[in-house]
Amino acid sequence: MSADSRIAAITARIVERSKPYREPYLARVRSAASKRVSRSVLGCGNLAHGFAVCSPSEKVALSGDEVPNLGIITSYNDMLSAHQPFETYPALIRQAAHEAGGVAQVAGGVPAMCDGVTQGQPGMELSLFSRDLIAMAAGVGLSHNMFDSTVYLGVCDKIVPGLMIAAMTFGHLPAVFIPAGPMTTGLPNDEKSRVRQLFAEGKVGRDELLEAESKSYHGPGTCTFYGTANSNQMLMEIMGFHLPGASFINPGTPLRDALTREATKRALAITALGNEFTPAGEMIDERSIVNGVVGLHATGGSTNHTMHLVAMARSAGIALTWQDISELSDIIPLLARVYPNGLADVNHFHAAGGMGYLISQLLKHGLLHDDVRTVFGQGLDAYAIDVKLGENGTVAREPAPEVSHDPKVLSTVEHPFQHSGGLKMLTGNLGKAVIKISAVKPERHVIEAPAKIFHDQSELQTAFKEGKLEGDFVAVVRFQGPKANGMPELHKLTTVLGILQDRGQTVALVTDGRMSGASGKVPSAIHMTPEAKDGGPISKIREGDIIRLDAIHGTIQVLVDAAELAARPPAEADLSENEFGMGRELFAPFRAATGSADHGASVFFH
Numbered sequence: 001m002s003a004d005s006r007i008a009a010i011t012a013r014i015v016e017r018s019k020p021y022r023e024p025y026l027a028r029v030r031s032a033a034s035k036r037v038s039r040s041v042l043g044c045g046n047l048a049h050g051f052a053v054c055s056p057s058e059k060v061a062l063s064g065d066e067v068p069n070l071g072i073i074t075s076y077n078d079m080l081s082a083h084q085p086f087e088t089y090p091a092l093i094r095q096a097a098h099e100a101g102g103v104a105q106v107a108g109g110v111p112a113m114c115d116g117v118t119q120g121q122p123g124m125e126l127s128l129f130s131r132d133l134i135a136m137a138a139g140v141g142l143s144h145n146m147f148d149s150t151v152y153l154g155v156c157d158k159i160v161p162g163l164m165i166a167a168m169t170f171g172h173l174p175a176v177f178i179p180a181g182p183m184t185t186g187l188p189n190d191e192k193s194r195v196r197q198l199f200a201e202g203k204v205g206r207d208e209l210l211e212a213e214s215k216s217y218h219g220p221g222t223c224t225f226y227g228t229a230n231s232n233q234m235l236m237e238i239m240g241f242h243l244p245g246a247s248f249i250n251p252g253t254p255l256r257d258a259l260t261r262e263a264t265k266r267a268l269a270i271t272a273l274g275n276e277f278t279p280a281g282e283m284i285d286e287r288s289i290v291n292g293v294v295g296l297h298a299t300g301g302s303t304n305h306t307m308h309l310v311a312m313a314r315s316a317g318i319a320l321t322w323q324d325i326s327e328l329s330d331i332i333p334l335l336a337r338v339y340p341n342g343l344a345d346v347n348h349f350h351a352a353g354g355m356g357y358l359i360s361q362l363l364k365h366g367l368l369h370d371d372v373r374t375v376f377g378q379g380l381d382a383y384a385i386d387v388k389l390g391e392n393g394t395v396a397r398e399p400a401p402e403v404s405h406d407p408k409v410l411s412t413v414e415h416p417f418q419h420s421g422g423l424k425m426l427t428g429n430l431g432k433a434v435i436k437i438s439a440v441k442p443e444r445h446v447i448e449a450p451a452k453i454f455h456d457q458s459e460l461q462t463a464f465k466e467g468k469l470e471g472d473f474v475a476v477v478r479f480q481g482p483k484a485n486g487m488p489e490l491h492k493l494t495t496v497l498g499i500l501q502d503r504g505q506t507v508a509l510v511t512d513g514r515m516s517g518a519s520g521k522v523p524s525a526i527h528m529t530p531e532a533k534d535g536g537p538i539s540k541i542r543e544g545d546i547i548r549l550d551a552i553h554g555t556i557q558v559l560v561d562a563a564e565l566a567a568r569p570p571a572e573a574d575l576s577e578n579e580f581g582m583g584r585e586l587f588a589p590f591r592a593a594t595g596s597a598d599h600g601a602s603v604f605f606h
């Protein structure tokens with residue numbers, strides 16, 4: 001079934017807008033592609049260095065020009081529970097490559113930050129820029145030009161987006177993304193949040209809080225809430241970079257290893273040396289990106305992808321805008337209730353039918369482009385499956401279930417949880433912002449209240465502790481944009497504002513900063529652009545001004561006469577604290593060079 005005409009129209013608009021970037025991009029990809037092994041252009045000295053540590057048989061293979069060499073880009077470290085399993089992947093991949101008649105080498109590693117460890121800490125101010133740094137680091141590994149295909153090992157927030165930017169930059173090579181899978185279910189996320197609120201109110205001590213947190217985050221794998229990391233897995237599958245069914249299989253299981261072996265062999269099968277050449281930059285196009293946006297809306301995905309997916313698309317010459325994302329939100333229903341958009345976690349989502357059921361539902365109703373290329377071949381219908389361990393450690397696939405195994409977690413297009421998706425754009429006299437409404441109760445979709453101004457999230461937390469946050473208000477937390485301090489996530493505000501909201505106060509947040517993909521229940525207009533550091537209207541809001549946030553009509557306004565607002569001098573903030581400490585001095589070039597949030601807050605394109 002072809003895509004719904006409204007989706008096709010938005011896709012056509014993106015194709016038209018992208019032409020000035022997409023055509024030169026494809027020309028570069030095609031000129032870089034080669035029918036021969038990439039290493040054939042290297043001199044003997046280059047090549048000898050490139051395979052110096054290989055086994056004798058690998059050296060023989062790489063001395064010739066028939067055996068494909070697979071480059072592994074890994075983001076392994078022990079800090080991220082989601083990336084720790086990657087420690088053993090290179091050995092598994094080398095073995096699988098050997099079985100497939102190829103060679104595999106770790107081309108390089110990339111840094112990976114855990115936003116959970118840095119949440120509310122100075123290190124969070126490096127987080128967003130680490131995405132572009134990851135792309136650069138992957139480029140360093142691939143610049144050895146020893147590789148005929150690539151596999152990317154990454155899961156979390158900025159890592160997959162950074163790796164995707166690298167994969168598009170090296171778009172003449174095939175790219176298969178290999179995930180590590182979710183942590184098994186521990187203490188439910190809503191129970192963890194309840195204990196956090198009790199701690200913030202002084203009703204439990206640090207020992208109880210640490211016990212709850214460590215029962216929630218208890219072992220290897222991705223944290224089980226539906227934040228940016230798990231939104232990344234959904235995106236890589238629905239855009240065709242994962243093998244079908246790969247996203248949500250737990251680490252350390254036979255099926256997980258079978259999927260890794262299969263991904264390795266697939267990456268070697270789609271090089272220019274074979275007859276299924278699938279260069280990443282040509283594999284995806286505007287339809288793949290639109291499918292990604294559709295998946296974000298249908299699952300209530302992370303707000304961070306209003307920036308990351310914009311940057312990922314642009315690295316392939318595709319110009320995606322917040323307007324596109326917002327209009328698709330009006331078309332795509334919410335089919336999944338996964339925390340913070342519900343009580344279930346991604347393990348429950350997978351058990352209910354997972355990506356295969358989701359894709360089958362959306363395809364059945366023409367809400368996805370089916371006619372797309374993927375690492376698995378032509379057509380997204382191949383992803384409407386359920387995946388199991390087959391004979392002798394292989395992967396077996398069968399059609400996705402006809403009905404959801406848990407309709408409270410994964411529903412149908414006919415009976416969605418909400419008739420529109422999660423991510424809306426807001427516009428008005430303050431500029432542009434985004435809001436995630438899939439986790440906000442309908443009665444809170446329109447908020448009008450006086451402004452309380454903060455220049456740092458800790459100021460708001462202190463005001464809460466001092467009992468100064470009374471009555472209804474809109475918290476304006478500004479000077480949190482990419483140029484100001486790297487645009488940190490302000491997820492710690494969720495607990496405090498959640499407590500006030502639960503007490504019956506009408507509260508909302510307006511910020512030029514970010515929230516976590518795990519934030520949700522408090523109406524928040526985030527990523528406000530132009531940012532305060534640039535003198536944007538958010539810098540002209542004064543204490544007590546009435547702010548109106550309307551997620552139904554997509555508006556965000558300060559109710560002040562236009563002439564008065566224009567005449568006001570922009571507020572200033574002392575950002576000297578944000579220039580040094582915890583590595584922030586190293587990222588001054590990024591703060592100086594970054595584009596705006598609606599263009600992905602990237603140093604690569606504005």
Ligand SMILES: O=C(O)[C@H](O)[C@@H](O)[C@H](O)[C@H](O)COP(=O)(O)O
Binds near residue numbers: 117
């Ligand atoms: O965008 C995201 O999904 C978040 O950055 C997430 O990766 C982050 O780690 C959260 O902060 C974890 O939630 P807690 O901080 O509530 O544990």
Ligand code: SF4
Binds near residue numbers: 080115116221222229
């Ligand atoms: S999901 Fe977030 S908290 Fe969990 S490992 Fe990844 S970055 Fe860290």
